[in-house]
Amino acid sequence: MPDGTMAVRHTRGSLPGHEGCGTIEIVYNFSPGVHNGRHYRTNGFPRMCYLPDTEKGQKVGYVTTSYLLCFVSEPTLVI
Numbered sequence: 001m002p003d004g005t006m007a008v009r010h011t012r013g014s015l016p017g018h019e020g021c022g023t024i025e026i027v028y029n030f031s032p033g034v035h036n037g038r039h040y041r042t043n044g045f046p047r048m049c050y051l052p053d054t055e056k057g058q059k060v061g062y063v064t065t066s067y068l069l070c071f072v073s074e075p076t077l078v079i
Helices: 055-068
Strands: 004-011 023-030 033-035 038-040 047-052 074-078
Touching (some): 023 055
Parallel strands (some): 004 074
Antiparallel strands (some): 023 047, 033 038
């Protein structure tokens, strides 16, 4: 994957079907480029991911961000 950035933040707003809990927002952005001889087109970035701030949402967020941390050059955690 080309270099990129990722930011994670917690917001107070609720997602539909998950009223009463906050939201985890993950925003990632990859630059177009070449990695291991493959050209990556990244049209349409940045991308956003929204998860309910519940135990299950936190687990999914942990797995997602742990995986993406292997690829991003500037991770940011905002609480």
